[in-house]
Every structure is written in C-alpha cells, then in structure tokens.
Amino acid sequence: xxxxxxxxxxxxxxxxxxxxxxxxxxxxxxxxxxxxxxxxxxxxxxxxxxxxxxxxxxxxxxxxxxxxxxxxxxxxxxxxxxxxxxxxxxxxxxxxxxxxxxxxxxxxxxxxxxxxxxxxxxxxxxxxxxxxxxxxxxxxxxxxxxxxxxxxxxxxxxxxxxxxxxxxxxxxxxxxxxxxxxxxxxxxxxxxxxxxxxxxxxxxxxxxxxxxxxxxxxxxxxxxxxxxxxxxxxxxxxxxxxxxxxxxxxxxxxxxxxxxxxxxxxxxxxxxxxxxxxxxxxxxxxxxxxxxxxxxxxxxxxxxxxxxxxxxxxxxxxxxxxxxxxxxxxxxxxxxxxxxxxxxxxx
Amino acid sequence: xxxxxxxxxxxxxxxxxxxxxxxxxxxxxxxxxxxxxxxxxxxxxxxxxxxxxxxxxxxxxxxxxxxxxxxxxxxxxxxxxxxxxxxxxxxxxxxxxxxxxxxxxxxxxxxxxxxxxxxxxxxxxxxxxxxxxxxxxxxxxxxxxxxxxxxxxxxxxxxxxxxxxxxxxxxxxxxxxxxxxxxxxxxxxxxxxxxxxxxxxxxxxxxxxxxxxxxxxxxxxxxxxxxxxxxxxxxxxxxxxxxxxxxxxxxxxxxxxxxxxxxxxxxxxxxxxxxxxxxxxxxxxxxxxxxxxxxxx
Numbered sequence: 001x002x003x004x005x006x007x008x009x010x011x012x013x014x015x016x017x018x019x020x021x022x023x024x025x026x027x028x029x030x031x032x033x034x035x036x037x038x039x040x041x042x043x044x045x046x047x048x049x050x051x052x053x054x055x056x057x058x059x060x061x062x063x064x065x066x067x068x069x070x071x072x073x074x075x076x077x078x079x080x081x082x083x084x085x086x087x088x089x090x091x092x093x094x095x096x097x098x099x100x101x102x103x104x105x106x107x108x109x110x111x112x113x114x115x116x117x118x119x120x121x122x123x124x125x126x127x128x129x130x131x132x133x134x135x136x137x138x139x140x141x142x143x144x145x146x147x148x149x150x151x152x153x154x155x156x157x158x159x160x161x162x163x164x165x166x167x168x169x170x171x172x173x174x175x176x177x178x179x180x181x182x183x184x185x186x187x188x189x190x191x192x193x194x195x196x197x198x199x200x201x202x203x204x205x206x207x208x209x210x211x212x213x214x215x216x217x218x219x220x221x222x223x224x225x226x227x228x229x230x231x232x233x234x235x236x237x238x239x240x241x242x243x244x245x246x247x248x249x250x251x252x253x254x255x256x257x258x259x260x261x262x263x264x265x266x267x268x269x270x271x272x273x274x275x276x277x278x279x280x281x282x283x284x285x286x287x288x289x290x291x292x293x294x295x296x297x298x299x300x301x302x303x304x305x306x307x308x309x310x311x312x313x314x315x316x317x318x319x320x321x322x323x324x325x326x327x328x329x330x331x332x333x334x335x336x337x338x339x340x341x342x343x344x345x346x347x
Numbered sequence: 348x349x350x351x352x353x354x355x356x357x358x359x360x361x362x363x364x365x366x367x368x369x370x371x372x373x374x375x376x377x378x379x380x381x382x383x384x385x386x387x388x389x390x391x392x393x394x395x396x397x398x399x400x401x402x403x404x405x406x407x408x409x410x411x412x413x414x415x416x417x418x419x420x421x422x423x424x425x426x427x428x429x430x431x432x433x434x435x436x437x438x439x440x441x442x443x444x445x446x447x448x449x450x451x452x453x454x455x456x457x458x459x460x461x462x463x464x465x466x467x468x469x470x471x472x473x474x475x476x477x478x479x480x481x482x483x484x485x486x487x488x489x490x491x492x493x494x495x496x497x498x499x500x501x502x503x504x505x506x507x508x509x510x511x512x513x514x515x516x517x518x519x520x521x522x523x524x525x526x527x528x529x530x531x532x533x534x535x536x537x538x539x540x541x542x543x544x545x546x547x548x549x550x551x552x553x554x555x556x557x558x559x560x561x562x563x564x565x566x567x568x569x570x571x572x573x574x575x576x577x578x579x580x581x582x583x584x585x586x587x588x589x590x591x592x593x594x595x596x597x598x599x600x601x602x603x604x605x606x607x608x609x610x611x612x613x614x615x616x617x618x619x620x621x622x623x624x625x626x627x628x629x630x631x632x633x634x635x636x637x638x639x640x641x642x643x644x
C-alpha cells in the first residue's frame with residue numbers, strides 16, 4: 001500500500017518537467033504582445049523609445065524588446081535564420097538599399113498596406129513593397145568656414161586632391177562616397193566608375209579615412225579635417241553639438257538616404273510588427289524624429305517647426321536635385337564596390 | 348531480507364559504477380565540445396567549399412577549393428596573413444623579453460607585497476579587450492594624453508600619428524597578452540629551486556651563464572606555454588586591431604568578420620577562418636617541436 005504512494009526521483013523529475021511544459025503555454029500566449037525590434041544602438045534606438053515605443057505602443061500594452069547592433073551583423077543574422085520557421089526578430093531597421101538587398105535574398109515579408117491606416121499619409125516614394133521609409137535625408141557637403149576660404153559648391157570641389165589631408169572620408173560609407181565621386185566626375189547614379197580615379201587621387205594627396213561617423217565628427221571638431229560629405233541630418237546634429245560646420249547641397253545632385261523598417265518573413269509576431277510600422281508613421285513620432293535627429297519626416301501630416309525645417313529640410317530648388325539610388329545597381333555591384341574599396345582604394 | 352539487501356546493495360552498485368564512472372564523467376564535456384565546437388567547425392568547413400555569387404550575394408552549394416585558391420593567389424589577402432604572423436611573432440617576442448624579468452622578480456620576491464604584485468599583473472584582465480582599446484584610443488588620439496603631454500612640454504609641435512597605425516595595434520596587443528606570458532612564466536620559475544641557481548653561482552658561473560645553462564632550460568615548459576598562449580591570442584586578435592588599427596590596417600580576425608557581415612560572403616569567410624586556424628596551429632606546433640629539440644640537444 002505504502003509503496004504505491006512513494007515518489008521516487010524519476011517520478012519527481014517527470015512531474016517537474018510536465019509542470020514546466022504546462023507553464024510554457026501561457027507564456028507563449030503572452031509573447032504575442034512582445035515586439036522584437038532590430039535596430040542600430042545609440043541615438044536612433046533611444047529616439048525610437050522616446051518617440052514611438054513609450055508614447056504610442058506601451059499604452060496599448062505592447063512590450064518592445066530591442067536587438068541593438070549595426071546593420072551588417074543584423075543582416076547576417078537574418079540570412080542565417082532564413083531557413084527557420086520562427087525567426088528571432090519581428091521588425092528590422094535598415095537603409096532602403098539594405099531593405100532592397102534583403103528582399104532580393106527573399107528574407108523580407110511583402111507589406112500589406114491595408115493593415116497600416118497611417119500609410120495613407122506616407123510620401124509615395126517611401127512606400128516600398130518590402131518595407132516602409134521612416135526618415136530621410138540627403139548627402140551634402142560639410143565644410144569648416146574657418147578653414148575653407150572658398151565654400152565648395154558640390155562634390156567635385158570637395159572630393160578634390162587639392163584639399164590634401166584636410167579631406168575626411170568615412171570607411172563604412174563607401175557606397176555613397178563612390179556615388180558622390182561618380183557624380184563629381186561625370187558619372188551617374190547607375191555608374192560610379194568615373195569617380196574611382198578621383199578617389200584614389202584624393203587618397204594619394206593625403207585624405208584621411210575614418211572608421212565611423214563619430215570618429216569623423218571628432219576630427220571635424222578638433223579641426224584635423226576641414227571638409228567631408230555627410231547626411232544633412234548628421235550635420236544638423238553636429239551643429240547642435242557646437243561643431244563649426246556649414247552645409248552645401250551639392251550642385252551635381254543630392255543622393256537620398258532613406259532609413260526604414262522591414263519585416264522578416266519568419267517574424268514570430270507579425271501583428272506586432274504592423275503595430276510598430278503604423279505607430280512609426282504617426283505624425284507626432286515623425287515630428288519628434290525631425291526635431292531630435294534632424295531627419296525629414298516621411299509622412300505629409302508631420303508638422304515640423306519652421307526654424308527646424310529651415311535647417312534639416314531642402315529648399316524647393318534643392319529638392320529638385322534630390323536623387324534616389326539605383327538600388328538594383330547598388331545591390332548587384334556591392335561586392336565589387338567593397339572589393340575595390342578595400343583593395344584598390346584603402347589597400 | 349532487508350538486511351541482506353543493505354549488505355549487498357553497495358557492492359553491486361560499486362561494480363556497476365566501475366565501468367560507467369569514467370564514461371559518465373567525460374560524457375558531458377565530450378558532448379559539449381562535439382556540439383559547440385566540432386559541429387560548427389564542420390559546417391563552416393563545408394561552407395568554405397561552397398560557391399558565392401557576388402551580384403546576388405548568395406551562397407551556392409558546390410565542392411570547390413576556389414575560395415582557398417583565391418586567398419593564396421591574391422597578394423591583398425596573403426599580405427594580411429603575413430602582417431598578422433609578423434605582428435604575432437613580434438608581440439610574442441616582446442612579451443617574452445619584457446615578461447621574463449618581471450616574472451622572475453615576482454617569483455623570487457620574498458616581499459609581503461607579493462600578492463599585490465600578482466594582482467596588479469592580473470588586474471588588466473578584469474577589463475574587457477574592447478574597453479581597454481577604448482582607453483588606448485583616449486591615450487593615442489591626436490589630442491590624446493601622449494600628444495597633449497608632449498606638446499604641452501614643448502617637445503613636439505605637431506601631434507605624432509599613433510592612433511590608427513600599426514604601432515598602436517602592437518602596443519595594444521602587448522598590453523593584452525603580457526599578463527598571460529608573465530603568469531605562465533612565474534608559476535614555472537617559482538617551481539625551480541633557488542638552490543640550483545646558487546649552485547651554479549657557487550661553481551663560478553656568471554649570471555648570464557647561469558641564465559643560459561640553468562634557468563632558461565628549467566623554465567622551458569613555462570616559456571613554451573607562455574609563448575604559445577601569447578602567439579595564439581595575437582594571431583586571433585580582433586578588438587584591438589579593429590579599434591586601434593583603423594580602416595587602413597588589416598589583420599586576419601577582422602578580415603573574417605568583414606567577409607561574414609559586410610560582404611555576406613560566408614564561403615570565403617569560412618575559408619579565411621580555416622586558413623587562420625591552420626596557420627596558427629601549424630606555426631605553434633612547429634615552434635613547439637623546434638624548441639623541444641633544441642632543449643634536448
């Protein structure tokens with residue numbers, strides 16, 4: 001009689017396992033309110049929390065978890081997870097060029113815009129089949145008025161060997177640097193080849209190469225360099241930080257930088273991803289980004305204060321020079337660009 | 348009945364345990380190593396034989412040695428391998444030369460502050476590599492500690508370029524690896540009886556001869572352990588060359604990372620990883636054999 005009530009170690013372990021399995025079920029149900037967002041760290045992530053997650057998503061019960069890293073490792077992770085039924089992120093912050101590339105790789109879900117009420121206010125150019133544009137800016141010329149007597153007018157007189165070691169170039173922005181050099185030397189958004197010779201000449205003349213935007217900002221601040229090319233939004237941030245720089249919208253054209261969000265095909269919580277995308281297009285969130293980060297809103301309903309608009313935006317004349325990238329060309333040649341950049345330009 | 352069971356139970360268990368204990372003890376570690384090291388290595392090796400289509404950035408199933416051939420036929424890549432080997436050898440030698448006297452002093456000191464000395468050697472290991480590199484960045488910058496001090500004293504009028512150069516990387520890696528060398532040497536030197544050194548002196552050997560004929564051969568196991576450890580760490584250094592070397596300086600580990608993340612070229616990244624591993628292993632084994640043969644002769 002007493003034997004039948006005996007609980008041995010094995011029974012106890014089995015029971016514990018069953019309990020644990022049971023406990024996991026409600027936990028899974030709770031997960032549906034969790035949105036895992038892949039994003040860059042630093043300011044961008046902080047501002048996502050400030051302008052989107054805390055005011056718009058938290059009150060509706062969404063729990064946002066961030067996977068912060070630069071985009072190359074996040075893209076590598078997305079590709080590594082491609083064959084999994086359930087991925088580990090619901091939404092990923094990527095540049096338009098990278099969204100295009102990830103879509104080509106078959107990793108991104110096609111967006112169903114009927115699930116996004118705020119999408120009706122989206123600037124048509126920011127509506128990608130595989131992602132939504134969040135903010136945009138343009139590549140402009142930055143110069144220090146104290147060190148450069150004649151302000152440059154475009155890429156040609158910026159990416160010029162005459163500046164010697166006063167010219168700064170960012171390693172990670174090889175694509176836009178190649179585009180700018182291409183435009184400066186008579187190329188186009190679909191042909192950067194003419195610019196290569198110009199870049200090599202600048203490097204030979206002593207142009208300095210920096211690993212990151214922050215390192216370049218530091219060099220501008222210490223007056224190690226006097227000019228460079230950069231997103232207008234970054235220039236505004238740096239001006240706010242007290243760095244003595246002016247911006248010029250290049251006469252050859254202003255290549256656009258669009259940053260947006262895409263949804264992996266195997267996102268565990270697609271409803272959450274749609275909620276995030278919709279909140280991101282809310283006018284208040286977009287206005288917050290314009291003021292805090294200096295990027296232009298991608299929805300027509302956002303009202304940016306006039307003085308901010310003057311600094312971050314582009315005049316009508318300049319807007320005519322905004323050019324979008326040829327994403328197919330960039331994606332197709334990216335490996336070749338990197339090879340050239342690493343071996344022939346830096347090497 | 349119960350008594351008999353009690354009396355026989357332990358004996359039976361012991362007999363059963365005899366055969367199983369050893370297996371049971373090594374199984375968890377074996378499974379862990381097999382799953383977490385060998386399996387990924389095997390997968391990576393398989394990937395390194397695949398093809399890559401640059402225009403689509405896609406890996407295509409294949410069995411080809413093209414990635415390995417590409418590495419060894421392109422001077423860009425072979426020069427990175429040579430730089431890595433050169434820096435690893437240099438760092439190891441400097442660590443040995445600088446570390447030996449320090450290890451000797453620590454091993455032989457009778458001071459009551461000995462434990463503090465050891466802690467101060469180990470202390471840098473409490474801070475992660477990248478944090479330490481960030482500290483060096485503050486020291487080496489154009490307006491950093493070194494340049495600001497030198498300019499402040501009027502010794503130079505233009506900042507010396509240290510940051511983003513090979514010099515910065517070498518100093519950074521030496522700082523990371525030195526504790527490993529000192530600790531390996533110190534534990535072995537401590538085990539050498541002081542009386543052996545005194546015997547050499549009493550027989551008329553000058554310090555240099557004592558070092559060459561007595562201390563060095565006896566400390567050889569520690570020297571081997573220290574150099575192997577330092578060399579492997581230097582060959583695979585990632586954070587230091589990445590942060591202090593800047594965009595123009597390349598070593599193997601950052602190159603592997605670049606191929607995987609920046610270029611999404613897994614096959615070539617896998618091939619480079621295997622080349623790095625093989626070269627490191629081969630050089631380590633070769634150095635080991637040479638030193639041991641020397642010691643015997």
